[in-house]
Amino acid sequence: GELRRPSDGKHPKKIAWIQCVGSRQVIPGGNSYCSAVCCTYTQKQVILTKEHDAEAECTIFHNDIRSCGKDFERYYERTERLPGARFIRSYVTIGKELPESKNVTIKYSTNNDGVKEEEFDLVVLSVGLNPPADIKDLANKFGIELNAHGFCKTNPVNPIETSRPGIFVSGAFQGPMDIPESVFGASGAGSQCGELIDNRRGKLTTERVYPAERDVSKDEPRIGVFVCHCGANIGRVVDVPAMVEYALTLPNVVYAQEQLFSCGTNSAKEITDMAKEKGLNRVVVAACSPKTLEPLFRDTLREAGINPYFLDMANIREHCSWVHAKEKEEANQKARDIVRMSVARARLLQPLQEFDLPVNKTALVVGGGIAGMTCALSIANQGHEVHLVEKDKDLGGIARRMHYTLEGLDVQAYLHDLTRKVYQHPLIHKYIDATITEASGYVGNFVTKVKSGGRVKEIHHGATVIATGAEEYKPTEYLYGQDDRVVTLLELEEQIAKGEPRVLNSRSLVMVQCVGCRQEDRNYCSRVCCSHSLKEALKLKEKNPEMDIYIIYRDLRAYGFREDYYREAANREVKFIRYEPQDKPQVEAVEEGGRRILRVTVTDPILGKRIAIDADLLALAAAVICSEGSKEASQLFKVSLGPDGFFKEAHAKLKPVDFATDGVFLCGTAHYPKHIPETISQAYGAAGRVLTLLSRDTFTASGAVCGVNERKCIACGACIEACKYVAIEFQQTPQGKKARVNPVLCKGCGLCNAKCPTAAISLKHFTDEELLSQIDAAFPAPVEVHR
The missing domain is CATH 3.50.50.60 (FAD/NAD(P)-binding domain)
Structure with missing residues (x-):
């Protein structure tokens, strides 16, 4: 706008x-x-x-x-x-x-x-964000407690659980949070509800029955065009009524109308009704991107007895009204071009058949840290077998080195209880000190080989969860590794928990933030470090109030309710000094008056000059980095890594625990650094997503996949090299070696289609004829070529 x-x-x-x-x-x-x-x-x-x-x-x-x-x-x-x-x-x-x-x-x-x-x-x-104004009345009605800020009070070891058993919370009512946390928290709340009512699962469901599909593949195309206002998103730029009139002039278009929101329930029913009434056999919806709403519109066609692949979506929002808001005349011309191209393609669409795959009701969880164990327990508590694979000799992951949280949780006690539950659960099979040697299969029917205790076990499972965790960066700066008085925050916490006199009796301690991250080679924030520094500072002030503690930081990222602990640390005379990335602190080991000290020099932005701090200990807030085995796991399970080595989800906001590979999910710090409550919430979220698959008997695979014309195939292998999903392989035929596509593994990305030198591979629903018809429609008049 x-x-x-x-x-x-x-x-x-x-x-x-x-x-x-x-x-x-x-x-x-x-x-x-x-x-x-x-x-x-x-x-x-x-x-x-x-x-x-x-x-x-x-x-x-x-x-x-x-x-x-x-x-x-x-x-x-x-x-x-x-x-x-x-x-x-x-x-x-x-x-x-x-x-x-x-x-x-x-x-x-x-x-x-x-x-x-x-x-x-x-x-x-x-x-800022406030809790809802009338939330006290709602909380009283449900008998749940609120915290000091008026948000929902939650269990420290289960941030989705309220103070009343059987009532769960998700989203910003837990506390201020972004969309990804809200989404996986909602999925996690669903999973915990599922644990309570698992014995009633499926008892109240009814199967949806669609009308018989009409065979219209040989009929003359009768196309209906539905143009969406999308409120003002499209309507303020594109002249929608004029677009409807224009659509009626296009070949084979027998009906067109405008809709305020085509995705609305009433509008979707209107499309179904008009398809029946007007005898439509193909539908064009001129609206937004098919990325999110194509399944909805395909369903409306099924309700009308039309094959769902007789739908085409003309994107006149993202590709037109949003990007050309200031050029309305040109935007309307482009919208006409897009609709004309879409109608041209719709005339050539062919019916495709989806097929159901049986689902193995077992899950594999890779990684035995807090995320992996929480996820495995939630799945097992809903009646499904889980195979839990851990590379180390003990469960617990990086949490084995943690002892308390900022909020006061006893991490080791919690970890001991979680591990006990995993070992005692009859549906969880544990593989400790194990490695995965091979992984194959597809959604609902995976096969993974695990080597543990000198034996190889072949596991058949329907879903996979990657929870391989993260590690602490080993610094090369600030004398780390050269002087034993320079430690990381995790090492400091271990020494505090052990009651090390050298730490507890120190006169001064300096902490340096953002060591190894927020820089060119690791251009991300490790999220937890600022809060961890506050945690250690408060713990040391509790044990030795006279200790001088300095936190040297870039931005103190104590987000959410952690801000209260930041204020508490300042009130307890923890000193905060900000530094700029181009002027980092300098450290040298010196000896004065018989005392060995670490001299930290930093520019004080308020004084505008360099100051020197003499410290007995230096703690580095080292970056949280991806697990050493992440790359190998990504190759085994055919999932993607992001630029920082953490696993890349299917959609940052809408699918934060899904991979692009169907049936494979992720959670915990393998996804990105996060605090223990956030890890637990995401682990439940991943379990919820797994249950949406394992609770079904079948999984429906897309019909828009590639197929090979064996007469044209020369077995060059270009398609096999291009395929990122290992969906193509050579097979012997009476005509010799030929490429064949496994339609279950194929995602319809079209890479092989583009690479094939003989045009032997065709992508259904995006055939060369369909796409070329769109190109022809884009230029209705002959194009003059100047040489």
């Missing part, structure tokens, strides 16, 4: 965002916690603003930038590099609105320039 300011409707050219409005404030009307999502939301708004107006000047006033989600650091850097974008670390006061220009003045201060006043066309407040 258009960006206009409320006061006079003008297009603002100079915009300020003010962070932490109503959050991180211990004042009347404010909230002491961090709302967690605002920093990245603001960055998104800045990027969208610059896309609408490249000349816009965007300024973000902030305290800390807390972009600690997966890939958020890259998003932050992308925003920071935009021309005309400024990030200014300062508290601000809004001065006044200027009566003539309607602009707003803001006062702020910087270390270099002192107090300044600047005029902006528009000021945007990044307001």
